[in-house]
Amino acid sequence: MKIAIVGAGAMGSRYGYMLHETGNEVFLIDGWKDHVNNINNQGLIVEENGQIKKVKIPAMLPGDAVEIPDLAILFTKSMGLEAMLKSVKNILGKNTKVLCLLNGLGHNETLEKYVDSKNILMGVTLWTAGLAGPGHVVLSGDGSLEVQNIDPSMEVEAKEICDVLNKAGLKAHYSEDVIFSIWRKACVNGTLNSCCTILDCNIKEFGELKQAPQLIRNIIKEFSDVATKYGVELDVEKVANGIEAIYDPSQAGEHYPSMHQDLIQNHRLTEIDYINGYVSRKGKEFNINTQYNDLFTTMVHAKEQLLVK
Numbered sequence: 067m068k069i070a071i072v073g074a075g076a077m078g079s080r081y082g083y084m085l086h087e088t089g090n091e092v093f094l095i096d097g098w099k100d101h102v103n104n105i106n107n108q109g110l111i112v113e114e115n116g117q118i119k120k121v122k123i124p125a126m127l128p129g130d131a132v133e134i135p136d137l138a139i140l141f142t143k144s145m146g147l148e149a150m151l152k153s154v155k156n157i158l159g160k161n162t163k164v165l166c167l168l169n170g171l172g173h174n175e176t177l178e179k180y181v182d183s184k185n186i187l188m189g190v191t192l193w194t195a196g197l198a199g200p201g202h203v204v205l206s207g208d209g210s211l212e213v214q215n216i217d218p219s220m221e222v223e224a225k226e227i228c229d230v231l232n233k234a235g236l237k238a239h240y241s242e243d244v245i246f247s248i249w250r251k252a253c254v255n256g257t258l259n260s261c262c263t264i265l266d267c268n269i270k271e272f273g274e275l276k277q278a279p280q281l282i283r284n285i286i287k288e289f290s291d292v293a294t295k296y297g298v299e300l301d302v303e304k305v306a307n308g309i310e311a312i313y314d315p316s317q318a319g320e321h322y323p324s325m326h327q328d329l330i331q332n333h334r335l336t337e338i339d340y341i342n343g344y345v346s347r348k349g350k351e352f353n354i355n356t357q358y359n360d361l362f363t364t365m366v367h368a369k370e371q372l373l374v375k
């Protein structure tokens with residue numbers, strides 16, 4: 067299958083590499099010039115369990131892509147999605163399936179402006195990846211993903227895409243309710259990412275705070291109130307219990323969430339507007355009280371002003 071990875075940072079490089087290894091015709095599209103040049107000049111460096119491989123996968127800047135793929139997998143950061151869709155719209159053919167795997171909320175609304183809803187697949191991924199530098203991806207741990215079509219008539223096509231992903235070892239399964247899963251994952255990011263970023267601590271340290279249980283429930287309650295408007299029912303206690311299981315060091319306790327890595331460690335902008343910020347915006351629209359999400363959104367933006375130059 068011809069597959070474009072649209073946004074080939076850490077996660078895009080992981081998916082691109084795994085799909086390339088199983089014989090798909092993969093090309094990487096990314097706006098970071100040094101990254102694209104390094105991949106083309108030396109190959110994508112893939113580091114896994116201390117082993118290093120160099121893999122030849124074509125890479126290009128968004129404006130340079132001309133071939134129409136069967137599948138485009140979106141892996142920009144949330145705030146780069148719309149600009150990326152605009153700059154690659156020439157390669158999104160009338161039969162190109164577009165799979166969105168970004169974290170965050172509201173991406174289906176953005177996609178519908180550029181892609182026929184028949185071709186939109188939404189997903190949630192539990193794989194992880196990091197970049198050690200331009201052209202150098204670091205892979206660790208195991209993962210999986212779930213995928214579902216937005217248009218009910220496209221189930222067969224979505225299942226075919228799952229098969230391609232599975233052949234690459236990505237452990238994809240067809241989801242019966244991907245929008246629910248997207249909201250549930252957004253609750254994890256909307257609590258652990260935002261709290262650990264503002265408090266500058268890892269997940270285990272956050273979980274040990276006596277304020278943590280009430281704080282996460284207050285945040286999740288607001289997610290749940292807004293989600294109801296989209297027909298999604300989130301059980302606050304169940305979601306909170308799932309998040310509390312992650313505090314365990316054998317899970318992800320020792321990790322700093324990606325928002326902490328982006329902002330506190332690397333001084334990059336965050337996806338806050340698509341997590342707590344989305345709930346805050348929609349709260350205003352639907353006249354729902356979202357005071358915790360309002361405050362976290364404001365605080366993360368304030369921290370961005372201090373750290374991102």
Ligand code: NAD
Nearest residue numbers: 075076077078096097098141142143144168169193194195
């Ligand atoms: P990323 O930051 O690695 O890449 C996103 C974009 O930023 C790419 O265009 C990349 O080239 C560019 N970029 C990265 N480092 C840069 C630098 N130093 N200078 C200039 N440009 C740079 O993003 P990601 O981690 O692959 O995340 C993509 C999406 O997947 C996000 O929505 C994220 O929340 C989600 N996600 C990430 C992970 C993970 O483990 N990384 C896991 C699950 C979901």
